Amino acid sequence: MSRFIVPLGFSLAAIVSIAIWFFLPQLGPLGEQMNKGGPLVAGLILLAILQTSFIIERVWSLRKAAGRGSLPDFLNNVRKALHRNDVPAAIQLCGQQRGSAANVIRAGLERYQQVQAEGAPKEKVVAETQAAIQEANGLEVPLLERNLIALSTIASIATMVGLLGTVIGMIRSFSALGHTGAVDASKLAVGISEALINTAGGLFVAIGGIVSYNVFVTRVDNFNYMMDEASYEAVQLLTASVGDRR
Numbered sequence: 086m087s088r089f090i091v092p093l094g095f096s097l098a099a100i101v102s103i104a105i106w107f108f109l110p111q112l113g114p115l116g117e118q119m120n121k122g123g124p125l126v127a128g129l130i131l132l133a134i135l136q137t138s139f140i141i142e143r144v145w146s147l148r149k150a151a152g153r154g155s156l157p158d159f160l161n162n163v164r165k166a167l168h169r170n171d172v173p174a175a176i177q178l179c180g181q182q183r184g185s186a187a188n189v190i191r192a193g194l195e196r197y198q199q200v201q202a203e204g205a206p207k208e209k210v211v212a213e214t215q216a217a218i219q220e221a222n223g224l225e226v227p228l229l230e231r232n233l234i235a236l237s238t239i240a241s242i243a244t245m246v247g248l249l250g251t252v253i254g255m256i257r258s259f260s261a262l263g264h265t266g267a268v269d270a271s272k273l274a275v276g277i278s279e280a281l282i283n284t285a286g287g288l289f290v291a292i293g294g295i296v297s298y299n300v301f302v303t304r305v306d307n308f309n310y311m312m313d314e315a316s317y318e319a320v321q322l323l324t325a326s327v328g329d330r331r
Contacts, residue, residue: 094138095135098131098134098135098138099131101134102127102128102130102131102134103127105127105130106120106124106126106127106130107120109126118278118282119282119286121278121279121282122250122254122278122279122282122283122286123250123253123254123279123282123283125246125249125250125253125283126250126282126283126286128246129243129246129247129250129283129286129287129290132239132242132243132246132290133289133290133293135235135239136236136239136240136243136290136293136294136297139232139235139236139239140236140297142232143231143232143233143236143297143301146228146229146231147229147301147304147305147308149184150184150185150225150228150229150308151184151185151308152182152183152184152185152186152187153181153182153183153184154182156182156184156186156311157311159178159182159184159186159187160186160311160315162178163175163178163179163190163315163319164318164319164322166178167319167322167323167326168322170326172194172197172198172323172326173198175190175194175319176191176194176195176198179191179194185225185228185229185308185312186308186311186312186315188221188225189218189221189222189225189312189315189316190218190315190316190319191221192217192218192220192221193214193215193217193218193221193316193319193320193323194214194319194323195217196213196214196216196217197210197213197214197217197323199213200213200214207324210323211320211323211324214320214323215320218316218319218320222312222313222316225312226309229305229308229309230305233298233301233302233305236294236297236298236301237294237295237298239290239294240290240291240292240293240294240295240298241291243286243287243288243290243291243294244287244288244291245287246283246287247283247284247285247286247287247288247290247291248283248284248287249283250279250280250282250283250284250286250287251280251281251283251284251287252280253279253280253283254276254277254278254279254280254281254282254283255276255277255280256276257276257279258276258277258280259276260276
């Protein structure tokens with residue numbers, strides 16, 4: 086069932102974009118001017134709809150990944166619990182926070198408890214804890230980076246679609262100039278208008294895509310850095326704890 090969601094969503098977005106393009110003249114002079122940009126304007130509207138949906142999804146997903154409350158405060162509380170060798174309290178904090186960093190740290194702490202209960206040697210405890218953290222991190226990172234490539238691709242495609250519309254509009258303009266006799270001013274104006282509208286639309290979508298992509302990449306990189314730093318410190322504290330108990 087899930088494999089049909091993406092094609093269905095794309096189809097609905099395409100239908101909506103075509104409908105918007107047809108009804109643009111009803112929105113006043115600006116809408117009528119945009120409608121004169123030709124069918125490629127519907128393609129730019131489709132890209133804008135997809136881009137907006139990806140941006141909304143990324144904002145929601147990254148907010149969910151941050152978890153409940155302040156992430157730096159959560160990491161500080163986990164550090165304090167581990168300094169006291171209170172692993173159950175740290176696991177409880179992770180369960181309350183419910184973010185990506187909490188999931189990664191919790192996986193390591195639970196594996197640490199399990200191996201410790203089995204009476205494994207220090208080297209195995211540390212190795213198993215690190216492996217659990219790396220596995221959990223490998224599951225969380227793709228969720229943080231999802232749809233970022235799509236945003237980048239939309240920005241590139243929008244530029245190309247706008248350029249294609251510009252070329253088509255200029256072809257019409259030069260075609261109007263190429264006839265012998267008086268120049269058909271109406272055809273010349275339509276061609277120039279189509280060229281400029283597609284250029285403006287392509288640049289508008291591309292700029293939005295590039296800016297949003299860079300913003301999300303920066304947030305994901307900062308988030309990954311905090312997760313890696315917290316995970317490394319958790320492993321070091323647990324390693325010291327194992328050494329103290331042996």
